[in-house]
Amino acid sequence: MHKWTIGVVPQGGHTTGSKGSSESKEKSITFRPEKDYNTIDDQKDYEDPDYFYDVGTPSKTSNDRIISPPPVPTSSRPTHIAIHNTTKTATPRWRVILLGVGLFVACFLLVITLFAFFMLQSQGSYSPFDLKSNGDSSKHSQSGNRKSRDMEITPNHLLTLLITKRKVCLFEVTGGNESEGRDLFLRDHIETARLMFHSNLSHAGVPVHPLQFQRFARSQGVDDDCHVILYDRGQMIWSTYAMWIFRLFGHNRVSLLSGGYTGWKNQQERSTQYRTEQNEIARRRLGDFHSSWNDSLIITYDDVFENAEIDEYDIVDAQAKEEYLGLASGALFGHIKGARNIPVEVVYDWGTSQWRDQPQMQAAFSSSALSPKRSVIVYCSTSLRSSMVWWALTRSGYSARIYFGGWPEWVVRAPDDLKILGDSIHNTN
Template sequence: MEPYGTSGRKNRAKVYSERRFTSPPESYSTVEDRRAHEYAEYDYGNFYEKPPALPKRNLPPTTSSSVHSMSPRSMPTPLAHSTLQRLHYPDPRRKQDYCCSKQKMIGAGFVAITLLTITAVIMFLWHVQIKKAPETVDGTTDKTTERLVQYDPLVNKSMKTTRADYLMASNYLVTLIITKRKVCLFEVTNSEVKQSENDFMEEHIQSAQLLYFSNLSHSGVPVHPLQFQRHVRRLGVDEDCHVVLYDRGQVIWSTYAFWIFKLFGHEKLSLLNGGFAEWKALSSRPNSLYKLDHGPSPTLPPGNFKARWNADLIMTFDDVITNFDQHTHDIVDAQNDDEYNGKIDGAVFGHMRGSVNIPIDSVYDWINNTWPSDTRQREFFASKGLDLSKPLFIYDGTSLRSTMVWFALERLRFNASIYFGSWPEFVIRAPDFLKVLPDVAMTP
């Protein structure tokens, strides 16, 4: 039996549903049609379905340790009285000990530096003493050798620089030979090659080698740098070798070789003052240390010299012509007086307009076979109007005599170069108004 009032409510709901969803309305209403259509599409059987089952995740089993790790940490144990006694408190005595240690370290470092400085000074003085008293060949120190160590007044006392002394005395050369220093000694031949070879085989300075002039120049023109490099390497010349040059008395051959070495980048050079003549005179003394050798020189291992072109020491024809417009260089003529003034028959002699004549006889003392002192040379060049502050170039008939005047100027630190084309090239190529010739009227 249904409760009271229940059947009435069901009947009214049924009638309402039938009217709403089955019977069309008497009057057309878009809202009611839409609502009726909307409710008709719903599936009331699936309206309250269960949600789809999600895949289960494979989680690791929960252990007691992991559960324990997630629990809050326990409170630390309160400090006991014994623990408080073990705590570190700063002690002022320890700070004082630290300061004392720091001062001791500074003092020890100062003492060590002082000892090192004293040791270095002692080693330096010992090294200087060894240089002042070199040993002879048999290992004993000789008083004569000590006297030979004294430098010539024309020689600079410093041998530590790359640029060696330009002029070397015979007593200093024998010291270098006795102490077995690295010296490359060369006797330069003259134009008479056969005669030069015979003279060298007969006698020459100890350890010297023969340097052929033909391997330095072809008709007054310097050889190619690589050709020069190959030749001097065969003679054992290294980059750090001290090259010493001499000839049989004409001087121009050794000065030309000096200029060639300088032109190709070798800085450690010297010219033997007095040449072979002075060395031979010293060798005739009894118990002399100035030794002479005979026959061919020994073969040395190849050297490692590298040629480098030094353009500051050379002038070309174009440079000379440009100088007449810009006047940047003084011009020095190394011909003799007759050649300079054109008083010699058989060739066209003369000089460049504006040049200063300085023959080789004015820069060398032929009577004493030596170079004049620096003071005398400076006074002479000043009388010719030459100034250290202005560059200059030198020329003559073949460039040989030019190198002798160039060497005299280079010793005094003049900025000098050589016009290797010389007068023969200039007289052919240059305009007439730049040449001073005999019995020829020059019009600029």
């Protein structure tokens, strides 16, 4: 096969169209000397692009190629030293385990702390009676005595609390003429007592808002864990209402001072330890009382109306007998259908300013067909007298609630067949 190339003219080669030997070396087309014909190699040269475009380079045939030497075998001996760290680091799994253990311990300690806190609180708080009674008067009397210690304390007990510096919040509650009540308080009151008006607790017979009461209680230095003791000038009607308000708004450790201010002054004649003071001492410390809503002590019109069908509660009217019968003048008096009349005189002696004995109260409740196994609704016209009957019922082991709307709301809203007026009393069964 004939091959053509641009290059140096070999010896014995044939040139065409040349003008000189020097020019022929660069521009003449020469005929490559013949070699042995090899189809495979010649074909490779023909397909090799360097064959046509590389000038002055030797032909890259199979004979001209440089054979690379074989690779050097790897050494059997290591050329470097691998350093292995034998120290094991903590894996994320161990971190998660340690975090879980820490959280478990923290939760366990929190549960123990809360349990101890509630146990301490329950020791000093008021615990209600078991309403399941078997009719045994001796057991009922014992339970009544235990409740009496929570709801009422004697002057001697109060003196002990003051001498031992217990956490006591003592209030003198007054109502009606506030200016007169303030003058009496500034003239003389039990030592460390603070003045509380009925208007701080209720507006037109309706309890104030819980947050409003919380603000007032805190301004008087009342804390969640203090023992609130209430007294008045002998009426007892103001202090029992204040006690109901305190418990309604979540403060359960509340007691009445037996005999009130009069009982304390009687003890003062026997011992100078029963101290009184004049004027009002400015107290700047704020309490931390948190108000809540105890719906087990209050009931509304809708609940009383529904009770006419389901008969879940016994209803007690705390009005005077003439008002209950509709015989009193000045307003439209009467009572809720099915209500029993228990006036304040049945549970409280106005002459001696003392509560009736427990057997007397229990006899009055039994004669009115009240059972400790059933809850009781108490109402009157302003919630003041009903608070006294509520206190007596609660002290005797009954679960009682106050219908604060009372007769004024019922006579306006209730249907005629559920209210008993003066002329229709004798026609009822």
